[in-house]
Amino acid sequence: xxxxxLIFELSAKGKRAYAMPALDVPEAKGALDGLAVxxxxxxxxxxxxxxxxxxFTRLSxxxxxxxxxxxxxxxxxxxxxxxxxxxxxxxxxxxxxxxxAPADTVQGCLEVLKRTEDYLCEITGxxxxxxxxxxxxxxxxxxxxxxxxALAKRGNPRKVVLIPDSAxxxxxxxxxxxxxxxxxxxxxxxxxxxxEELARCMxxxxxxxxxxxxxxxxxxxxxxxxxxxIVHAKGGFLYMDGANMNALTGIARPGDMGADxxxxxxHKTFSTPHGGGGPGxxxxxxxxxxxxxxxxxxVVRTANGYGLDDDRxxxxxxxxxxxxxxxxxxxxxxxxxxxxxxxVREIAEIAVLNANYIRKSLEGIYNLPYDAPSLHxxxxxxxxxxxxxxxxxxxxxxRLIDYGFHPPxxxxxxxxxGALMIEPTETESKRDLDGFIETMKTIAEEAxxxxxxxxxxxxxxxVRRLDETAAARNPVxxxxxxxxx
Amino acid sequence: MSxxxxxxxxxxxxxxxxxxxxxxxxFHCIPEGVRLRRLLNLPPAMAEPELDRHMSGIxxxxxxxxxxxxxxxxxYDHFIPSIVDSLSSRTEFVTPYTPYQPEVAxxxxxxIFEYQTLICQLTGLDVSNASLYDGAHAAAEAVLMIxxxxxxxxxxxxxxxxxxxxxxxxxxxxxxxxxxxxxxxGTCGGLKSAELREKMGDDVAGILVQSPNFFGVxxxxxxxxxxxxxxxxxxxxxxxxxxxxxxxxxxxxxGADIVCGEAQSFGLPPAFGGPFLGFMACAKAHLxxxxxxxxxxxxxxxxxxxxxxxxSTREQHIRREKATSNICSNQAWCALRATMFLExxxxxxxxxxxxxxxxxxxxxxTVLSKIPGVKLxxxxxxxxxxxxxxxxxxxxxxxxxxxxxxxxGLPLGGFEPDAAKALLVAVTEVRTKASxxxxxxxxxxxxx
Numbered sequence: 001x002x003x004x005x006l007i008f009e010l011s012a013k014g015k016r017a018y019a020m021p022a023l024d025v026p027e028a029k030g031a032l033d034g035l036a037v038x039x040x041x042x043x044x045x046x047x048x049x050x051x052x053x054x055x056f057t058r059l060s061x062x063x064x065x066x067x068x069x070x071x072x073x074x075x076x077x078x079x080x081x082x083x084x085x086x087x088x089x090x091x092x093x094x095x096x097x098x099x100x101a102p103a104d105t106v107q108g109c110l111e112v113l114k115r116t117e118d119y120l121c122e123i124t125g126x127x128x129x130x131x132x133x134x135x136x137x138x139x140x141x142x143x144x145x146x147x148x149x150a151l152a153k154r155g156n157p158r159k160v161v162l163i164p165d166s167a168x169x170x171x172x173x174x175x176x177x178x179x180x181x182x183x184x185x186x187x188x189x190x191x192x193x194x195x196e197e198l199a200r201c202m203x204x205x206x207x208x209x210x211x212x213x214x215x216x217x218x219x220x221x222x223x224x225x226x227x228x229x230i231v232h233a234k235g236g237f238l239y240m241d242g243a244n245m246n247a248l249t250g251i252a253r254p255g256d257m258g259a260d261x262x263x264x265x266x267h268k269t270f271s272t273p274h275g276g277g278g279p280g281x282x283x284x285x286x287x288x289x290x291x292x293x294x295x296x297x298x299v300v301r302t303a304n305g306y307g308l309d310d311d312r313x314x315x316x317x318x319x320x321x322x323x324x325x326x327x328x329x330x331x332x333x334x335x336x337x338x339x340x341x342x343x344v345r346e347i348a349e350i351a352v353l354n355a356n357y358i359r360k361s362l363e364g365i366y367n368l369p370y371d372a373p374s375l376h377x378x379x380x381x382x383x384x385x386x387x388x389x390x391x392x393x394x395x396x397x398x399r400l401i402d403y404g405f406h407p408p409x410x411x412x413x414x415x416x417x418g419a420l421m422i423e424p425t426e427t428e429s430k431r432d433l434d435g436f437i438e439t440m441k442t443i444a445e446e447a448x449x450x451x452x453x454x455x456x457x458x459x460x461x462x463v464r465r466l467d468e469t470a471a472a473r474n475p476v477x478x479x480x481x482x483x484x485x
Numbered sequence: 486m487s488x489x490x491x492x493x494x495x496x497x498x499x500x501x502x503x504x505x506x507x508x509x510x511x512f513h514c515i516p517e518g519v520r521l522r523r524l525l526n527l528p529p530a531m532a533e534p535e536l537d538r539h540m541s542g543i544x545x546x547x548x549x550x551x552x553x554x555x556x557x558x559x560x561y562d563h564f565i566p567s568i569v570d571s572l573s574s575r576t577e578f579v580t581p582y583t584p585y586q587p588e589v590a591x592x593x594x595x596x597i598f599e600y601q602t603l604i605c606q607l608t609g610l611d612v613s614n615a616s617l618y619d620g621a622h623a624a625a626e627a628v629l630m631i632x633x634x635x636x637x638x639x640x641x642x643x644x645x646x647x648x649x650x651x652x653x654x655x656x657x658x659x660x661x662x663x664x665x666x667x668x669x670x671g672t673c674g675g676l677k678s679a680e681l682r683e684k685m686g687d688d689v690a691g692i693l694v695q696s697p698n699f700f701g702v703x704x705x706x707x708x709x710x711x712x713x714x715x716x717x718x719x720x721x722x723x724x725x726x727x728x729x730x731x732x733x734x735x736x737x738x739x740g741a742d743i744v745c746g747e748a749q750s751f752g753l754p755p756a757f758g759g760p761f762l763g764f765m766a767c768a769k770a771h772l773x774x775x776x777x778x779x780x781x782x783x784x785x786x787x788x789x790x791x792x793x794x795x796x797s798t799r800e801q802h803i804r805r806e807k808a809t810s811n812i813c814s815n816q817a818w819c820a821l822r823a824t825m826f827l828e829x830x831x832x833x834x835x836x837x838x839x840x841x842x843x844x845x846x847x848x849x850x851t852v853l854s855k856i857p858g859v860k861l862x863x864x865x866x867x868x869x870x871x872x873x874x875x876x877x878x879x880x881x882x883x884x885x886x887x888x889x890x891x892x893x894g895l896p897l898g899g900f901e902p903d904a905a906k907a908l909l910v911a912v913t914e915v916r917t918k919a920s921x922x923x924x925x926x927x928x929x930x931x932x933x
Contacts, residue, residue, distance in 0.1 A: 003790060007599055007828050018566055018834040023841055024918040025848035032843065034866035035703055036734040041606050044832040052828055053568055059596055060577035064589035067576040076582050080488055084533055086574065093544025098556045099758030100895050101549045102887065108546035109757045122526050134618035134759070135814035137801070148660060157660075173801035173811035179660030182806045220514045250525050251512055257519045267814065271488075275818025276593035277583040277615070277778065279760035295656075317656040321559065321621040321649045321747070322758025334540055338486040340530025349508035350489050353496070356503045356511060373514040398588065407586050412802075429490035430499065456786075461588040463791035468587075471783035471795040475772070477612050478602040 003462070004058040007045045008479045017049040043481050062462045063276070064406050070432045072358075074377045074409035074421025075168070075216060077246045077268035079351075082338065085272065085331035094330050099322040103307050110306035113299045113323060116333045117283075123336075123344060124242070124262055125255020126285030130294045132324040136243055139263030139282025140174035140210075142295060145316045146261055146286060147208045147237045148178055149293040153314065158207035158236070164193060166216045166413040171241060180207060187415055191217045191370040193227050202234050208261075212241040213254065216413035217370050218355065218377035218423070220247075228258025237261060245269040246425065247352055247376035250345025260287045269347070270332035281328040295319055350426035351376040354433060358422055361437040365444045369416050377423035381416050384444075391447040391454050393418045398465065399446065401458035403439045486532055553920050554892040555849075557870045557911020558699070559620060559647050559725045560758065561750045563838070564915055569752045569825045578821055583778075583814065587793045588785075593817065594792035597780040600824040607727070607827075608744035609735025610766040614777035615794075616820040617763030617812065620725050620747025624650040625657035626765065626776045626810060627721040627745045628665070628693060633774045633809070634719060637690035638663050641681065645670045645698035647725050648900050654693075668692075674702030674863025674872070676709065685712050691719035695746070696736070697729055699900075700909065701846075701870030702863050710740025719743065727751055727764070729868045731830075732839035743767045752826030753819055762819040773799060776810030841914040842869035845921065849912040852925045858932060862907055870911040872897065872904075876932060879908040885931035891924055 047055070064071070071078035089095065097106055117129040133139040144161065151157045160183050161175035172182040185201055188194035192215060202209075209231045213221045221227065228238045240259035246269045248254070254262045266272050267280035274280065286294065296315045297308035308323075336344065352375050359368070359378040366380035385391040397407030397420070409421040424433060446453055458464060491499070496508075505511055512520070531539060554562065572578075577592060584590030584597075597615045604613035617623045624647075628640050640658075642651060644667045651667075658665055668684060671677045676694060685692065692713045696704035706722050713720040722736035724746035730736075736744045745765040753761055767775055773796075781795035801808040830838060846869040854861050858876030875882050879896035886893040894910035901907070912921065 004595070006595070006602075008602065015831070016833065017568070017829045017831060020834065020837045020841060020914070023844055025845050025921070027844055028847045028851065031847045035732075035843075035868075036707075036739070037732060038734045038738075040836070041731070041735075041832055043606050044603070044835070045828050046831045046833070047828060049568060049829070052825070053572065055828075056572040056578075056596075056825060057575070059592035060572075060575045061592065062590075062595075063577040063581050063592035064586075065577045066580040071582070073582055073585070078582055081580055082486075082488060084536060086579070088537070088540040088544075090570075091541060091544040092550055093541070093547045095754040095756050097547050097549045097757045098554055098562070098755045098892075099560055100556050100558055101552075101554070101892060105549040105552065105892075106547050106757065108543045111543055111546065119527055134622065134816075135812070137811045137813045138618065138622075141811055145656070145660065168813075169801035169803070169805045169808070170811050170813050172806035173804075173808045176806035177657070177661065177811050179662075222514060222516055225516065225518060250521065252515050252519050252521055256521070273579045273818075274582045274814070275579055276581045276590070276596075276821065277817025278814040279618075279816045279819060280814040296652075317659075318621070318649060318652045319656055320653055320759075321619045321647075321761065324758070325618075325760040326757040327760060330540075334536060337528060337531050337539065338488075338533070338536050341524040341527045343487055343530050344525055344527060346487065346489060349511070350491060350496075352511045353491075353499055353503065353508055357499045360503050375511075375514070397586070401586065401589055406589060409585075427488050427490055430492075430495040432490075458588050462591050463588055463785040463789055464787055466587050466785045466791045466793050467783045468793050468795065471781040471793050472798070475612075475779075475796060476782040477772075477779055477795075478598070478605045 004055060006479050007047060007055055008043060010047050010051055011045040013046060015046045015048050017047055017052050069404055070428060070436050071406040072408050072422045072424050073406060074423040075243060077423060077425055079271055079425035080427035081271055081273040082335060085334045088334045089327040089330045095327060107305045110299055112330055112333055114306055116329050119336050120283055120285060123249060124285050125253030126262060127288045128291045128294060129283045129285045131283045131329050132295045132319055133282040133284055134320055134325055135278060135280035136263055136265045136282040137170040137174060138319055139284045140170055141177055142319050143239050143261040143263055143284045144175050144178040146290050146293045147239065149316050150290050151207055159205045161207055162201055162209045166191060166415045167210060167212055171210045190372045191219060191415060192221050193223055195223050195226055198227055199230050202230050204234055206234065206236045208237040208239045210239040210241060212243060214244045214247045214375045217379050218374045219372040220375055224257045243268060244376060247348055249347045251348045261290065266328055266332040271335045272328045272331040279325045279328055281325045347426050354424040354426060354428055357433060358424055358437060362440055365441055377421060379416055380420045382418035385447045386418060389447045389451045391451050393420050395454040395457060396420060396443055399443050399454045399457040402460045405436055405439060486530060552890055552892045553923065555894045555910045555912060555924060556892055558895045558909055559747060560755050561726055561911060562755060562913050562915055563728065563750050565752050566829045568829055569822055572825055573822045584794060587791060591791060594780050596821050596824050598782060598792050600820045601780060603824060603827045604764050604766050607730040608766040609737030610744055611769035612772050612775065613766040614775055614779050616815040616817060617765055617777055618816060619759060619761040619763045621650045621653035623745035623763035623765050624693060624723050625653045627743050628654050628658055630743060630774050630776060631691040631719045631721055632663055634771055635690040637688055639689045640665050641668050641684055641689055641692045643668055643676050643694040645700055646693060646695045646723060647699045673865035674700045675704050675865045678708055682712050685716050685718060687716050689716060689718050691721060693721045693723060695723040695725055697726055697868040700863055700872045701867040702865035703733065703868060706736050706739040706741055721745060726868060728839050728842060731835035742771065748823050751823035753822055760816055760819050762816050762823055774809055777812050777815055838914055845914060845916060846871060846912040849921045852921060853928060856929045856932060869913055870909065873908045873910060875906045875908055877906065879906050882931055883908065886927055889927045891927050893924055893928060
């Protein structure tokens with residue numbers, strides 16, 4: 001297969017893909033006076049329109065995506081992204097609006113924000129939401145800052161945040177950035193919150209417990225109410241990471257579980273596409289006590305419609321510009337309205353059915369390190385294949401690529417060695433699930449018969465296994481003009 | 486509308502294999518006490534034609550599009566070539582996740598690598614990350630980065646930095662023991678260099694200055710860099726109007742150690758404030774403290790060139806609380822659009838677009854400041870945005886202009902204490918001479 005060159009290697013002096021209309025104002029003498037003007041941009045590309053179109057079309061063909069096939073990347077909720085969402089978000093009435101426009105000219109945008117907030121409150125059981133955070137990690141940061149503000153208001157912001165060893169890395173990082181020391185708490189033998197350990201760690205220095213529920217094993221924390229009581233009894237807050245909300249929509253609400261703060265990922269549960277790494281959106285929901293601390297501005301209902309409230313003295317302030325990744329919010333609202341209450345419940349029902357179908361079909365062929373019932377995702381590991389044939393989760397993952405599947409999440413959560421975390425989501429057909437299951441069985445057979453085949457996989461991709469160690473050791477992070485030219 | 490792909494037979498078969506009777510049985514692991522025993526109170530499901538009508542109806546409530554707009558202030562209306570929309574909406578770019586499996590994500594990874602190269606060329610620095618959330622976030626990350634690099638806790642931030650960026654910096658630094666001090670601006674609209682020198686002590690990590698600044702005025706970055714470096718501090722230059730980099734000297738060439746900001750101008754619509762594109766580049770020596778994802782070049786087992794996410798030991802999924810940032814998802818698709826935009830405009834096109842901005846803004850400033858009582862508030866050079874001092878309250882004038890179908894700019898009364906009569910006007914290449922003349926005529930009328 002021929003690799004598409006870099007645009008800089010295609011570039012040739014004088015080629016154009018764009019023409020400016022003639023300048024229609026008089027060119028003022030001295031317009032550039034006082035400005036340090038550059039000579040030109042060294043190395044900047046010059047290419048024709050058709051070359052650029054082919055360049056990106058070919059690059060796109062080297063990507064695997066949800067619209068191509070099964071993408072069981074655990075904890076990322078790679079469900080189908082409805083096309084109407086894209087169409088609505090591209091409407092000039094949304095995409096073309098300047099964020100500093102007067103409120104009466106942007107009532108539609110404010111309605112989108114307020115109604116999305118209303119629906120998220122209903123789905124999760126919270127009092128209010130901010131839609132400002134740009135992604136899940138920024139939602140976490142916002143949430144922990146809200147907790148800090150609420151504790152400070154009570155008189156003492158405290159020092160420590162408790163985080164289970166199964167948590168996403170963003171949890172400790174966000175807590176640290178909010179000025180807290182992180183104390184890891186060990187999971188119990190089932191991979192869940194260890195209540196005794198929690199009770200031991202919980203004291204008046206602890207600001208919050210951060211819990212992902214269902215946890216990163218895809219298991220519901222059945223002790224969540226009890227955990228909330230332990231935390232609340234000592235004056236702390238329960239932060240819930242809603243990355244796995246896809247298991248719960250219409251079934252159970254974090255607000256009813258004792259959580260005080262929650263972030264959800266619109267790019268996971270609410271079907272907005274991930275765009276190869278973002279933009280996401282990480283709205284944060286809170287209980288009543290924490291509403292005054294939400295970031296500014298906050299969208300409010302007024303006598304004439306909607307407005308933006310900037311005058312919130314207890315607010316933590318803004319966490320980014322304007323009102324969040326607005327067009328992502330538009331897509332999520334479109335999605336919620338398409339589904340309605342039955343459809344939103346069906347998300348969780350079918351996501352959990354699909355995950356359990358995979359679990360049941362592969363149990364015994366792949367090792368299940370934790371036996372607790374699965375919700376929306378199932379975590380296997382490579383123990384069987386590794387012990388017998390030296391085949392690792394990486395080999396299995398790379399071999400899946402040869403069969404036209406995206407690999408599951410690997411090596412996470414950290415409490416599972418050699419993890420293969422499979423999250424099918426609710427939008428897969430039985431035919432695709434069966435195809436994946438059969439392929440996983442085939443790979444298990446291949447591990448027996450020809451481990452080398454797996455070790456050398458993938459065989460049928462644009463590139464084969466890449467040397468990531470060399471990439472990190474000698475970083476080449478941009479194109480450089482060859483010295484000979 | 487349902488996006489479920491299972492038939493009733495499929496469901497029956499699957500439930501049977503799992504060993505339960507109904508989907509509800511799958512949730513027995515959730516204690517009764519926290520189960521929701523009712524349907525959610527949401528509007529009933531809509532079929533696509535209804536949904537289309539409904540959402541289009543909400544969009545139509547936005548009347549912004551009916552106005553001739555000269556709003557800027559960090560968000561700019563620039564032409565977006567058709568191929569950007571067409572190519573970026575390819576589903577192979579829209580619907581993958583972060584490229585954790587490089588063998589099936591070479592398209593995204595190569596595009597990031599090209600993006601990083603373009604950002605380095607524009608900023609005049611060695612390395613770029615793959616994106617941050619937006620300009621405000623990038624500014625906050627820059628402050629944290631210069632703190633980590635120097636181990637010093639005081640940071641000087643230009644008062645002329647975008648107010649939302651300053652607010653975001655406050656939020657991000659409040660809980661980690663940093664002291665943010667503002668440096669004022671003079672009558673030229675640029676930083677007061679004497680005040681800057683005076684405040685720049687040996688305990689100061691560095692300086693954050695925006696150019697063109699919030700008032701549109703281009704700062705003397707060279708002087709700022711000298712002041713910072715004289716005390717072994719660092720300079721982070723912020724560009725909220727990234728198009729300026731197409732014409733003005735690269736900040737990295739003028740001594741900036743970090744260049745970051747907002748690249749919405751590169752192929753992203755105003756979108757009521759997002760998604761936008763935070764960018765950040767730095768000198769090679771500072772690479773290990775750079776926040777966010779980075780793509781790098783390597784080889785596969787056959788020796789073929791390929792790209793991977795690299796240097797992840799800086800990041801949260803490896804380093805957890807010791808990471809350089811908590812960022813995980815970024816604005817990859819926005820960076821892709823910027824890459825397409827920049828490659829389409831190319832070396833000459835970008836410069837021409839930037840130049841037209843200067844000429845049109847200059848023309849507008851000239852015409853507008855001829856109106857009796859109207860003058861430019863600052864004497865410093867500007868790129869595509871400037872502040873007018875009006876003979877009356879700017880908010881009132883803006884309201885009167887609005888009645889004539891024009892959003893003439895952003896009144897600065899709410900932003901600066903003594904700026905009730907100041908109006909921030911942006912003029913990009915998409916505003917025609919006729920529309921500028923229309924603004925001038927209308928302003929003259931409302932001020933009469």
